[in-house]
Amino acid sequence: MTQAGFRLYPGYLTAHAQRALVDAAFEAAEDAPFYRPMTPMGRPMSVEMTNLGPLGWVTDASGYRYERRHPVTGRAWPAMPLALLDLWRALSGAPADADCCLVNLYRDGARMGLHQDRDEADFSFPVLSVSLGDTAVFRLGGASRRAPSRTLRLASGDVCLLAGEARLALHGVDRVLAGSSRLIPGGGRLNLTLRRAAPVDL
Numbered sequence: 001m002t003q004a005g006f007r008l009y010p011g012y013l014t015a016h017a018q019r020a021l022v023d024a025a026f027e028a029a030e031d032a033p034f035y036r037p038m039t040p041m042g043r044p045m046s047v048e049m050t051n052l053g054p055l056g057w058v059t060d061a062s063g064y065r066y067e068r069r070h071p072v073t074g075r076a077w078p079a080m081p082l083a084l085l086d087l088w089r090a091l092s093g094a095p096a097d098a099d100c101c102l103v104n105l106y107r108d109g110a111r112m113g114l115h116q117d118r119d120e121a122d123f124s125f126p127v128l129s130v131s132l133g134d135t136a137v138f139r140l141g142g143a144s145r146r147a148p149s150r151t152l153r154l155a156s157g158d159v160c161l162l163a164g165e166a167r168l169a170l171h172g173v174d175r176v177l178a179g180s181s182r183l184i185p186g187g188g189r190l191n192l193t194l195r196r197a198a199p200v201d202l
């Protein structure tokens, strides 16, 4: 399995830190509302999304890419919270900061199909993912769909890193265990995915 470089930090975030990140995400969403993106094939995703930081990951009929502006409001994305940059600096081992935090909101049976994160300029930068709220049944495979996959549970406060060989591992969320946490207002799960999307001149 191409999972070398996958690291899970169970319960990395304190209850206080989790609450602060949820508050920051929902506050940012007042300016940059959650919306339901369309896949390039024209199907609405079940996950609602917004972004924080200079760049935001978007999808529509033109494909997957990073944009500086919210596709619905036309405004720049809200600033990346310092707590997230601190987390990136502590765990990523990367020589430059993350420039995108994708915020995924899973409500009412939302899930995410198996995919690779490959819209970034430089795959030597890892992907850092924070789980908040209801527990996810997360599927992690290898770099090809023929490789075996396994599932693991990501609970609130868990942080995981896709680095090295696992940077391009297929992954997704099979389902979310509704009601397993009371952290998210209105219920569900919030996932914060930090990435370096733009190339870096070092």
Ligand code: SIN
Pocket (backbone or CB within 6 Å): 102, 104, 112, 129, 136, 138, 154, 171, 172, 173, 191, 193
């Ligand atoms: C993603 O791959 O964009 C989200 C993963 C997750 O929600 O844990």
Ligand code: FE2
Pocket (backbone or CB within 6 Å): 115, 116, 117, 171
């Ligand atoms: Fe992903």
